[in-house]
Amino acid sequence: MANEEEVVCVDFWCNEFGMRVRIALREKRVGFGFVEEDLRIRERSELVLQMNPVHRSIPILIHRGRPICGSLNIVEYVDEMWGQKSGARLLPVDPLERANARFWADFGDEKMAAKEELLYHLKCLEGVLGEKDFFGGKEFGFLDVALIPFSTMFYGYKQHGGIDMTTECPRLMSWVGRCEERKSVQSVLPTGLDMYDIHKEFYAFRGYEQHGGFDLEEECPDLIQCVKRCKERESVRHVLPDEDEMYELHKKWYGIE
Amino acid sequence: MANEEEVVCVDFWCNEFGMRVRIALREKRVGFGFVEEDLRIRERSELVLQMNPVHRSIPILIHRGRPICGSLNIVEYVDEMWGQKSGARLLPVDPLERANARFWADFGDEKMAAKEELLYHLKCLEGVLGEKDFFGGKEFGFLDVALIPFSTMFYGYKQHGGIDMTTECPRLMSWVGRCEERKSVQSVLPTGLDMYDIHKEFYAFRGYEQHGGFDLEEECPDLIQCVKRCKERESVRHVLPDEDEMYELHKKWYGIE
Numbered sequence: 026m027a028n029e030e031e032v033v034c035v036d037f038w039c040n041e042f043g044m045r046v047r048i049a050l051r052e053k054r055v056g057f058g059f060v061e062e063d064l065r066i067r068e069r070s071e072l073v074l075q076m077n078p079v080h081r082s083i084p085i086l087i088h089r090g091r092p093i094c095g096s097l098n099i100v101e102y103v104d105e106m107w108g109q110k111s112g113a114r115l116l117p118v119d120p121l122e123r124a125n126a127r128f129w130a131d132f133g134d135e136k137m138a139a140k141e142e143l144l145y146h147l148k149c150l151e152g153v154l155g156e157k158d159f160f161g162g163k164e165f166g167f168l169d170v171a172l173i174p175f176s177t178m179f180y181g182y183k184q185h186g187g188i189d190m191t192t193e194c195p196r197l198m199s200w201v202g203r204c205e206e207r208k209s210v211q212s213v214l215p216t217g218l219d220m221y222d223i224h225k226e227f228y229a230f231r232g233y234e235q236h237g238g239f240d241l242e243e244e245c246p247d248l249i250q251c252v253k254r255c256k257e258r259e260s261v262r263h264v265l266p267d268e269d270e271m272y273e274l275h276k277k278w279y280g281i282e
Numbered sequence: 283m284a285n286e287e288e289v290v291c292v293d294f295w296c297n298e299f300g301m302r303v304r305i306a307l308r309e310k311r312v313g314f315g316f317v318e319e320d321l322r323i324r325e326r327s328e329l330v331l332q333m334n335p336v337h338r339s340i341p342i343l344i345h346r347g348r349p350i351c352g353s354l355n356i357v358e359y360v361d362e363m364w365g366q367k368s369g370a371r372l373l374p375v376d377p378l379e380r381a382n383a384r385f386w387a388d389f390g391d392e393k394m395a396a397k398e399e400l401l402y403h404l405k406c407l408e409g410v411l412g413e414k415d416f417f418g419g420k421e422f423g424f425l426d427v428a429l430i431p432f433s434t435m436f437y438g439y440k441q442h443g444g445i446d447m448t449t450e451c452p453r454l455m456s457w458v459g460r461c462e463e464r465k466s467v468q469s470v471l472p473t474g475l476d477m478y479d480i481h482k483e484f485y486a487f488r489g490y491e492q493h494g495g496f497d498l499e500e501e502c503p504d505l506i507q508c509v510k511r512c513k514e515r516e517s518v519r520h521v522l523p524d525e526d527e528m529y530e531l532h533k534k535w536y537g538i539e
Contacts, residue, residue, distance in 0.1 A: 088378070121346075
């Protein structure tokens with residue numbers, strides 16, 4: 026019965042966490058419907074509230090009418106449910122390698138607020154990749170699915186953080202190239218420039234208000250005037266973290282998965 | 283070769299996250315060595331620094347000389363590695379049920395800073411349990427292993443937070459009783475009173491200094507005097523969260539798994 030097996034992905038096009046789910050589905054050649062949840066709008070849709078009442082976040086995979094939440098959780102589900110179909114599993118068979126892949130996928134999700142910390146994390150991942158083609162070895166797998174969406178932010182890192190990934194993490198950049206040769210990745214990942222533009226709009230001042238659920242100009246006009254005066258000072262500009270660097274942190278704070 | 287198959291658990295006796303690992307090992311009847319890492323001491327041991335250089339946290343499972351980190355990750359590893367031996371798997375076979383178990387295990391690990399939020403989380407879990415004997419159904423499984431260590435804090439919730447779990451979450455309390463009938467749980471879980479005593483010592487002011495890695499009295503004497511004067515005020519006492527309620531949050535902040 027077609028309806029019984031229907032697969033729907035609720036996501037926003039530039040959500041790095043949701044990209045994982047869409048890549049995994051395409052890797053397994055699973056046809057799916059896409060319901061866009063516009064994260065720039067403050068209120069969550071009825072569908073999201075109904076399907077993920079606990080976190081009210083996306084991505085959500087709906088299969089046989091039941092929701093699965095949490096992006097890495099969904100990728101594992103997709104791997105277990107449709108792993109046989111494609112012949113290849115995203116997670117390795119060996120329990121120790123599976124545990125390693127899960128460990129580094131969680132590591133990829135950690136908060137990275139400051140530039141130094143971000144660079145440390147990226148170089149850790151560069152070390153884990155080593156001389157291998159993909160994180161699991163010769164084949165594209167779970168950890169590649171988990172990490173490749175973050176490469177869409179490398180353009181922003183350069184523009185805002187002054188981080189040149191080609192110099193800093195050349196192996197990671199070669200890996201990005203290899204991943205981008207795959208159709209599943211090509212069909213899901215937006216360009217760095219597209220991501221940069223939406224992040225600027227999204228996670229800067231206006232985005233902050235939208236996700237925090239309050240209009241700062243309206244709620245605290247005096248505070249906002251004070252903030253603006255402070256930001257005119259060199260000392261403040263020097264210390265305040267870059268808005269793009271705050272991106273990962275904000276997503277966690279506001280429960281955007 | 284005995285050495286090749288050696289299993290070592292690096293943990294501290296009252297670490298809720300580590301209890302999961304020890305319960306899982308006992309459920310699978312895996313013999314293991316226990317290396318105590320005293321979390322009350324600021325510096326981490328050479329073994330922890332070597333085996334978990336990324337997070338420097340416990341628990342760590344060492345098997346065949348290689349480390350596995352992250353408590354839920356380790357429980358899955360134990361389940362996959364020794365699941366056949368005992369005949370029963372901790373994670374359900376059905377992919378959707380597996381995804382559900384992982385989702386709620388992650389939910390159990392979320393930060394719970396305020397009393398209202400903690401109660402909301404507990405009642406959510408009470409709802410997930412429903413009329414079932416265990417979270418997975420009739421058998422003790424993955425989610426029971428993941429959640430039962432937190433029951434050692436219920437005594438503290440009552441003493442400090444005024445939360446009476448018997449009234450608030452009667453089903454959860456019956457579930458605790460059923461879990462405590464298992465030898466694996468009996469042999470690992472400390473009593474609520476023991477946990478309460480060590481938490482008081484551990485996560486209050488002295489614990490804060492130990493885990494944050496600085497001596498506040500020495501570093502900021504004026505600030506500490508100011509804090510003490512503030513705490514004498516009714517308004518401040520009324521607003522400041524309970525130290526025990528800050529426990530979960532601090533553990534995350536200071537990277538204690």
